[in-house]
Amino acid sequence: MQKTKLIDFPAIKTACSRCSLQQLCLPQGLNSADMERLDQLVKRPRPLHRGEYLFCQGDRLKSLYAVRSGSFKTYSLGEDGNEKILGFHLPGELLGLAGLGHGEYRAAASALETASVCAVPFDRLQDLADHLPSLNHQLHKIMSQRISRDQEVLLLLGDKSAQERLATFLLNISSRFAERGFSAREFNLSMSRQDIANYLGLTLETISRTFSHLQKDGALEVDRRLIRIVDRECLANIAGACFTDASSATH
Amino acid sequence: MQKTKLIDFPAIKTACSRCSLQQLCLPQGLNSADMERLDQLVKRPRPLHRGEYLFCQGDRLKSLYAVRSGSFKTYSLGEDGNEKILGFHLPGELLGLAGLGHGEYRAAASALETASVCAVPFDRLQDLADHLPSLNHQLHKIMSQRISRDQEVLLLLGDKSAQERLATFLLNISSRFAERGFSAREFNLSMSRQDIANYLGLTLETISRTFSHLQKDGALEVDRRLIRIVDRECLANIAGACFTDASSATH
DNA sequence: TCATTTCTTTGATACAGATCAAGAAACTGC
DNA sequence: GCAGTTTCTTGATCTGTATCAAAGAAATGA
Numbered sequence: 001m002q003k004t005k006l007i008d009f010p011a012i013k014t015a016c017s018r019c020s021l022q023q024l025c026l027p028q029g030l031n032s033a034d035m036e037r038l039d040q041l042v043k044r045p046r047p048l049h050r051g052e053y054l055f056c057q058g059d060r061l062k063s064l065y066a067v068r069s070g071s072f073k074t075y076s077l078g079e080d081g082n083e084k085i086l087g088f089h090l091p092g093e094l095l096g097l098a099g100l101g102h103g104e105y106r107a108a109a110s111a112l113e114t115a116s117v118c119a120v121p122f123d124r125l126q127d128l129a130d131h132l133p134s135l136n137h138q139l140h141k142i143m144s145q146r147i148s149r150d151q152e153v154l155l156l157l158g159d160k161s162a163q164e165r166l167a168t169f170l171l172n173i174s175s176r177f178a179e180r181g182f183s184a185r186e187f188n189l190s191m192s193r194q195d196i197a198n199y200l201g202l203t204l205e206t207i208s209r210t211f212s213h214l215q216k217d218g219a220l221e222v223d224r225r226l227i228r229i230v231d232r233e234c235l236a237n238i239a240g241a242c243f244t245d246a247s248s249a250t251h
Numbered sequence: 252m253q254k255t256k257l258i259d260f261p262a263i264k265t266a267c268s269r270c271s272l273q274q275l276c277l278p279q280g281l282n283s284a285d286m287e288r289l290d291q292l293v294k295r296p297r298p299l300h301r302g303e304y305l306f307c308q309g310d311r312l313k314s315l316y317a318v319r320s321g322s323f324k325t326y327s328l329g330e331d332g333n334e335k336i337l338g339f340h341l342p343g344e345l346l347g348l349a350g351l352g353h354g355e356y357r358a359a360a361s362a363l364e365t366a367s368v369c370a371v372p373f374d375r376l377q378d379l380a381d382h383l384p385s386l387n388h389q390l391h392k393i394m395s396q397r398i399s400r401d402q403e404v405l406l407l408l409g410d411k412s413a414q415e416r417l418a419t420f421l422l423n424i425s426s427r428f429a430e431r432g433f434s435a436r437e438f439n440l441s442m443s444r445q446d447i448a449n450y451l452g453l454t455l456e457t458i459s460r461t462f463s464h465l466q467k468d469g470a471l472e473v474d475r476r477l478i479r480i481v482d483r484e485c486l487a488n489i490a491g492a493c494f495t496d497a498s499s500a501t502h
Numbered sequence: 503t504c505a506t507t508t509c510t511t512t513g514a515t516a517c518a519g520a521t522c523a524a525g526a527a528a529c530t531g532c
Numbered sequence: 533g534c535a536g537t538t539t540c541t542t543g544a545t546c547t548g549t550a551t552c553a554a555a556g557a558a559a560t561g562a
Contacts, residue, residue, distance in 0.1 A: 076406060078491070084406050098402060100395035106402065126388065133381040140377075143394040144351030150401040151349060151357065155327060155335050157408040158452045162549070193510065201409045203550055208511055224510075224558080240329065413519070444540065457519055459541055475528080475540075 041124050044068075047116040054095065054109040054117065061103050063119040065095040070115020071190045074107040075198075085199040087153075088112070088191060090176050096122075097146055112190040157201050160240070165200040166210045167239035170220070174229060186228040214238070292375050295319075298367040305346065305360040305368060312354050314370040316346040321366020322441045325358040326449075336450040338404075339363070339442060341427050347373075348397055363441040408452050411491070416451040417461045418490035421471070425480060437479040465489070 043063075047070075048054060054065060057076060067089050074095065075083040086107055089095055095117070098106040129136040156168055178184035189196070193211075197204040214220045219235045221228040229235060294314075298321075299305060305316060308327055322341050326334040337358055340346055346368070349357040380387040407419055429435035440447070444462075448455040465471045470486045472479040480486060 076402065078406075084409050086402050086405055098395055098399040101392035102395070102399065106399045126391075130384040130387065136381065136387060137377065139391070140394070141352035143391070143398065144349055144353070147394065147397055147401060148349040148353065148357040150398060150405065151327065151337050154337055154401065154404060154408065155329075157405065158335050158449070192508090198409075204510080205512085205551085206549060208509095209549095212511075443538095454520060455540080456521080456542085460519090463541075 041120050041128065043119040043121070045117060045119055047114055048111040050111055050113050052111050054111065055105045057105060057108045059105045061096065061099040061105055061122055063096065063121050064125065065109075065117040065119055067091050067093050067095065068116045068118055071112045072109050072115060073112055073191060073195060073199075074109045076107045083108075083198070085195055087150075088173075088195075088199070090173075090180065092180050093176075094142060094146075097143055100143070112195075162200075162202055162206050162210045163213065163238050164240050165202065166196070166207065166214065167219070167235050169196065169200060170227065170229065171232075171235060171239055184229070185232075186226070189225045189227060292371055292379065294370040294372070296368060296370055298365055299362040301362055301364050303362050305362065306356045308356060308359045310356045312347065312350040312356055312373055314347065314372050315376065316360075316368040316370055318342045318344050318346065319367045319369055322363045323360050323366060324363055324442060324446060324450075325360045327358045334359075334449070336446055338401075339424075339446075339450070341424075341431065343431050344427075345393060345397075348394055351394075363446075413451075413453055413457050413461045414464065414489050415491050416453065417447070417458065417465065418470070418486045420447065420451060421478065421480065422483075422486060422490055435480070436483075437477070440476045440478060 054072060055062075069091055071091070072089040072095060073085050074087050074089065075085045077083045089109070095109050096105060100122070125139075129139055156165055160168070173189070174184045174187065177187050191199075193204040193207045197207045200207070202210075211220070211222045214235070215222050217234065219229070219231045219238065221230055305323060306313075318340050320342055322339060323346060324336050325338050325340065325346065326336045328334045340360070346360050347356060351373075376390075380390055407416055411419070424440070425435045425438065428438050442450075444455040444458045448458045451458070453461075462471070462473045465486070466473050468485065470480070470482045470489065472481055
């Protein structure tokens, strides 16, 4: 029985030890002196365990974070105490962007499993970006990608059925795994049914039922949090027009 | 009978003739030479009429736009042809941000009524921002505010009832009017019931019913698209914890 | 090891909002 | 002004998901 947690994959360390640098620099290709300067900014705080906070809603903005291993959820909590999950963050992805304009974090981030991050002090990043246009453009790019990704979620929550939402969610997660060099076909979800339900605007019972249903239809094999995508075609049809990227990396 | 369209308010021209400059520079206070350079970038295309496109999904990114008068909706369309409205844009607000990271517009923008914009050529803005840290920081700020605003909408669509959604929507619109110097208490909606429904993930019938209901409860007076907020307190209670800004500007 | 807690599945029932339908009111162009 | 179209309101019915309930499976901790 496969009990592998994300963090146990050996490829993680290779893929993500310099993940914040990759995120910020890869496309523009800073020269090595500039890379060096950026590298010096990056801190590696101790790993966090499941449920621990990376930051809380309203904390003063200190750093942007890039996930090195494990995964996080970000959520905002209304004063009635209940949380609304805004997103899940896999290795290589950035946390804290929404705070840039406000000087404080707009949501809380907590680890879904044992997880580690790179921290990039915000003010020093900003200073550096002022002198490195390519870094700066990359920042713009990342932020606007975030905007359009959030807008895709709006699309999702707009008027889609439970099946469409879950199928879209799974394909999304799958392709994010694939981007980082993991299997797009089989993976462990690090979040609970409750978390998925919250994120998709449904209840955990509906998520559970929908998993069962997708399994009965032969699109998935579900063993608790281990998901195997059996019929990607079928899943994509159910998801609707949202996802068409083949992500044929099914190693 | 009040038939005034937004564009007829005399205050609009005063408030918005330099709106893109206000948006980009006000908080940081560029010096007048820098303001001058930015001002030279700004173009004023001819006004658009209801239903005309400012840009389409997939168009190459040329400019960022700031709404001068009138209003716009941005929407993305699935290949099944049906559109999903991502947002409404009132005078002073920016359009096209989500395209920054992609080189093309991520959604279409069309005028809800006769409307005009300022256009800021994107590449030249980027050049200028490279040399003006304060402008650059302002761009960062605007983008991250957009991210957190989109996330608020996620919150809204997550698990709120029709009443909560509509009340939140109206308070949101109201406070955006107030920011621009218009009445927060009484205003004309420039979008149809169908557009509101689409945006809020409901049907137009539900929107219509909910308007009637809010009116019966004494929170609103509704005369087709003219809305008067009678009991802001009540509306805020219905909206839930989402909106607490008093916006006491009820002139 | 067992007891406790957390997570997940499945079933029965209720309800908010969707859908179908029809008519009223306002706007359009001639 | 008048026909035609679009937008809005209201009613009747249907349905997908929430809610309530219970029990099984896995993780946790002593």
